[in-house]
Amino acid sequence: TEGNHNITFTVRSTSDVGKTASINIQYEKYEEFFDFNLGQSSEDKYEEQQFSITAVTNATAGHGTHVTYEMTYTFTGASAGYIIYKGRIYREGEIIPLDYGSTPLQFYPQTDENFTINFRVENSTDISQTASESVVMFKKPKVAAKGEKQNVSCGGLNGCDYEIFIYTCFDTNCSEAYNGAALQQVEVRIYNRFDRRWDTKLFNYNDAGGTGVDRYFRLEIESSESRLKYLDQRYEVRVMDTNGQWSEIEEGTIQRV
Structure with missing residues (x-):
């Protein structure tokens, strides 16, 4: 322990004569600051x-x-x-x-x-x-997605056209990039009910259609609803920003509207 220590030594001979001696030791603990x-x-x-x-x-x-x-x-x-x-x-x-x-x-x-x-x-x-x-981290982009089947151009002898859309921005939610980045690419994986496989489609984000808050990508258009290969099918969507980061995947099913 740190401090002044006194140690006493005793030596005794074979004739039973004893001698004592003492020594003081000042011990300082070494500390490395x-x-x-x-x-x-x-x-x-x-x-x-x-x-x-x-x-x-x-x-x-x-x-x-x-x-x-x-x-x-x-x-x-x-x-x-x-x-x-x-x-x-x-x-x-x-x-x-x-x-x-x-x-x-x-x-x-x-x-x-x-x-x-x-x-x-x-x-x-x-x-x-x-x-x-x-x-300080570079935050990944956020994806918002919904898929819809819409009837368009209805009227006349030919009836309607039927289209499948994936939205990445809409009235209640919107995909977003952070840290000064911009959204650059959209990847859509969607199940093809005719070929029984997943199709993958890549889009430039700036090629999206729509006005105002709506941003969408058309996946297909047919003159007959029964010909739509993505009707009622599951999809997965993610977005990439200009930093090269992909978002998490958002999943859903094409909804009829």
Whole structure:
């Protein structure tokens, strides 16, 4: 323990003569004070694309080679991912045996929302420091979709035409891009009831039809409803933004209106 310690030694001979001697030892505990800083790589951050975080420890009065360091981290709010260090995954709250000095870490984000990581580093002399790092993520686009069968151009001897549409923007919802990006592409997968397979169609978002809030893509048009291969069928829709990120998939069934 730290402080002044007195030790008394007693020596006794075979003739039973004893001698004593004492020594005072002043013990001072070694403490390695240090600064702790963080830095993250400058590239744009996307969900499920790892990026670098550098942890820097610097002992203010010199580093003792016998002193070891370890780090833990938590999130402000929900868990946002995990750290990869020397090929091993460390999750929130797990102890990372940190090298002294400048240490590169890889962070694998599992969200497209912004988040904050709180780090704590402690060395073997019981000195600790904390620091936080805020991460700005590039949010994935959001898809809104509905599918409709519509009767158009009705009247006269020829009756109606029948069309299948996929809407990506309508009165109650709209697809959207974030972080200054724009929507660029639409992918539609829809079941073909005649060929009994899924068809995939790609559209440029700017080629959508419609006016005002309505944005739609025509999948087919027939003079007879019975010829519609996508009538009442299931579909899957997703959108891609100009950052190259795809949205989640929205599923549905073509509705007759």
